[in-house]
Amino acid sequence: MVLFQGGPATVDRLREEIQGVFYREATNTFCRLVTQEDRPLKSMIKEAIAAAAPYVQVPSHLMRLPTGEMRGVNYDHTILGWRGAISLMRELGDARGVLPSVQAMWYVPQGLNVWEQVICEFPGHYARDGEQCNRKFPGPDEHENRFDGPAWNPPKIYFADHAPILGGSVDERLDRMSWAIAEGDKVDAYGLFLGLAQDPANRKRLKDAILFSGIIDLQDTIINRGGYQNIGHKALRARALVDIADYLGWDNSHELMYTVVPDLACSPHLHGLWTEISNICRMEIPDHASFQNRSDRPLTERELDILTEALLWGGPAEVNSTIMAFFKRGAGILDIGDGVVVAFQKYIMDVLEHPNAFLHPTHALDTMNVIMTWCREFDNPHRVKGIFMGARFMNDTVRSNAMAPRDPQSRLEPRAKFRAWADGIAVDRILPVLKEHLLAQDAPRSCALVDSYLERTPERHHLLDTITYAACHWQNDPHVMRNCSSSVEEYRHNRTSRKDDIIRGYAKHQARYVKRAQTHDCFNVYVDHFKPGNI
Amino acid sequence: MHTLDEMWRVRNAAAVTMGLTEDQMRRAVRAASIDEIVALIETFAPARSSGTEWTRTFEPLVERLWSWCDDATMAALADVFRARGMPWLGVANALSSENGSTIRADIRHPAGARLPAFTLV
Numbered sequence: 221m222v223l224f225q226g227g228p229a230t231v232d233r234l235r236e237e238i239q240g241v242f243y244r245e246a247t248n249t250f251c252r253l254v255t256q257e258d259r260p261l262k263s264m265i266k267e268a269i270a271a272a273a274p275y276v277q278v279p280s281h282l283m284r285l286p287t288g289e290m291r292g293v294n295y296d297h298t299i300l301g302w303r304g305a306i307s308l309m310r311e312l313g314d315a316r317g318v319l320p321s322v323q324a325m326w327y328v329p330q331g332l333n334v335w336e337q338v339i340c341e342f343p344g345h346y347a348r349d350g351e352q353c354n355r356k357f358p359g360p361d362e363h364e365n366r367f368d369g370p371a372w373n374p375p376k377i378y379f380a381d382h383a384p385i386l387g388g389s390v391d392e393r394l395d396r397m398s399w400a401i402a403e404g405d406k407v408d409a410y411g412l413f414l415g416l417a418q419d420p421a422n423r424k425r426l427k428d429a430i431l432f433s434g435i436i437d438l439q440d441t442i443i444n445r446g447g448y449q450n451i452g453h454k455a456l457r458a459r460a461l462v463d464i465a466d467y468l469g470w471d472n473s474h475e476l477m478y479t480v481v482p483d484l485a486c487s488p489h490l491h492g493l494w495t496e497i498s499n500i501c502r503m504e505i506p507d508h509a510s511f512q513n514r515s516d517r518p519l520t521e522r523e524l525d526i527l528t529e530a531l532l533w534g535g536p537a538e539v540n541s542t543i544m545a546f547f548k549r550g551a552g553i554l555d556i557g558d559g560v561v562v563a564f565q566k567y568i569m570d571v572l573e574h575p576n577a578f579l580h581p582t583h584a585l586d587t588m589n590v591i592m593t594w595c596r597e598f599d600n601p602h603r604v605k606g607i608f609m610g611a612r613f614m615n616d617t618v619r620s621n622a623m624a625p626r627d628p629q630s631r632l633e634p635r636a637k638f639r640a641w642a643d644g645i646a647v648d649r650i651l652p653v654l655k656e657h658l659l660a661q662d663a664p665r666s667c668a669l670v671d672s673y674l675e676r677t678p679e680r681h682h683l684l685d686t687i688t689y690a691a692c693h694w695q696n697d698p699h700v701m702r703n704c705s706s707s708v709e710e711y712r713h714n715r716t717s718r719k720d721d722i723i724r725g726y727a728k729h730q731a732r733y734v735k736r737a738q739t740h741d742c743f744n745v746y747v748d749h750f751k752p753g754n755i
Numbered sequence: 756m757h758t759l760d761e762m763w764r765v766r767n768a769a770a771v772t773m774g775l776t777e778d779q780m781r782r783a784v785r786a787a788s789i790d791e792i793v794a795l796i797e798t799f800a801p802a803r804s805s806g807t808e809w810t811r812t813f814e815p816l817v818e819r820l821w822s823w824c825d826d827a828t829m830a831a832l833a834d835v836f837r838a839r840g841m842p843w844l845g846v847a848n849a850l851s852s853e854n855g856s857t858i859r860a861d862i863r864h865p866a867g868a869r870l871p872a873f874t875l876v
């Protein structure tokens with residue numbers, strides 16, 4: 221790879237490279253600004269978000285085709301990469317903690333103008349990989365994929381920036397904003413958010429309200445639905461806004477708000493599952509608004525087994541019924557949520573095999589992480605419903621994957637087959653070996669090493685660090701950082717006896733999930749600039 | 756409270772019922788034409804399946820097809836689905852001779868058992 225090294229590194233240059241889809245150059249400039257120009261990493265993250273902000277909106281997440289049918293239009297992932305990167309910065313620490321930010325930067329220019337990408341009129345990740353545009357519309361050089369960038373047109377702006385909407389009581393404005401999001405009024409939703417965000421006294425309630433709006437917008441099923449789903453992206457996006465604003469400072473986050481809030485109001489709006497869960501809660505547990513997060517009666521081992529059975533092998537009604545029984549017998553909201561998170565790991569650990577099949581289940585896990593965080597941090601009266609929503613999404617992804625016959629060519633060897641081999645490695649040598657096998661995408665051996673480590677030592681921090689750092693070697697995919705962040709966060713909070721299963725599922729995911737590139741060009745740029753001691 | 760011997764009797768009764776069902780299915784599959792077996796396999800397509808509970812029985816069905824059908828029948832079935840391209844690739848791979856060899860190597864018929872010990876129920 222040849223990097224354009226000449227000339228000074230400036231923020232203007234970074235902006236031009238982002239908007240022109242020079243992703244390699246933009247990443248190099250980003251790194252030079254931090255390492256050579258001593259610009260604070262936080263400030264450069266803000267600049268990168270600002271450069272992308274006008275170009276991440278779409279008219280709709282459904283596109284009408286000439287045939288009259290509709291196809292889905294992907295959600296912006298640039299902001300999700302930053303949210304994961306900021307979270308992992310603290311986990312990995314020092315120079316190693318910068319790697320996820322460099323990966324987020326690498327992706328940003330590839331993730332602009334999604335509407336144009338899916339119709340092959342703008343370069344980037346979707347046009348190059350998912351849509352395979354170069355096959356449909358090749359350039360003069362057949363060996364060069366012109367959809368890898370640079371751009372030949374400026375990116376389009378589908379939603380201009382707006383002024384804050386002020387006036388009225390805070391309660392009234394929060395209600396109007398929530399309704400505007402649900403109804404699809406982007407102008408009101410965004411303007412009201414901007415106005416409310418100006419006063420620090422409103423921000424706690426604003427965070428709760430924006431997360432709530434994201435969480436309740438979730439499809440009831442993805443089975444045979446094509447693009448008529450959001451696979452949790454409204455909730456994931458709201459979480460990104462809250463976390464990144466806390467990191468940058470709310471007074472320093474206008475472009476971040478511009479990136480996130482209008483899209484929360486973008487069509488389609490999927491409130492069917494929310495309506496169902498609201499109805500069953502009203503009928504069965506009308507006092508649920510008073511339920512506590514924790515109880516002195518968390519789920520028993522037998523109940524965790526029952527929950528696992530319902531989540532992995534049952535249908536929607538069984539999931540509802542199982543969770544409802546736990547609430548009715550007095551378990552706490554997070555007690556049950558913790559159970560849902562560990563139960564789902566059994567699916568990742570023992571059932572998932574095909575690399576492509578991880579995509580929807582891990583979106584469900586990340587959405588559950590948003591719901592759990594919201595339950596942990598806010599006293600919203602609808603928290604109980606969030607647990608149902610997350611569990612139903614997880615169960616639906618299991619069922620969706622099970623709708624296609626299993627391909628024997630994706631079969632994995634059992635992890636137990638390599639356990640004796642793993643046990644033969646000295647415990648203080650396991651982590652470097654694990655890293656090698658994660659990078660080699662050898663799931664059975666990686667999982668055997670994790671099983672062995674978990675049983676031979678109580679140490680967990682370095683194990684999580686090893687999986688996370690190895691995962692962040694892979695480029696072009698903000699899902700990686702997001703899932704790292706969710707897995708680590710849920711592990712830290714989980715109170716069940718089975719919390720180590722979260723690490724087992726995490727390792728399996730990162731050792732098997734389909735990769736968008738087989739090379740580590742971005743990692744190499746990071747090493748060149750930041751020179752981490754232990755690579 | 757059921758005693759252990761009562762529970763074992765119930766289990767044995769269920770096994771006899773299952774065995775008779777397997778016998779009926781084996782006779783039906785052996786009497787079926789290629790087109791009829793193709794029609795059965797087509798019901799496992801995501802757009803046709805009655806649900807995940809049905810689709811999850813695809814692997815047990817494939818295991819039985821490899822036990823009950825001859826190589827010519829299996830090759831004909833594989834040809835039909837391989838010709839349909841990507842959407843049916845997983846099914847074609849399940850019907851491939853490589854997968855058949857693996858399945859046949861895994862299935863045992865214990866001396867005291869009435870039926871082969873299928874690995875999947």
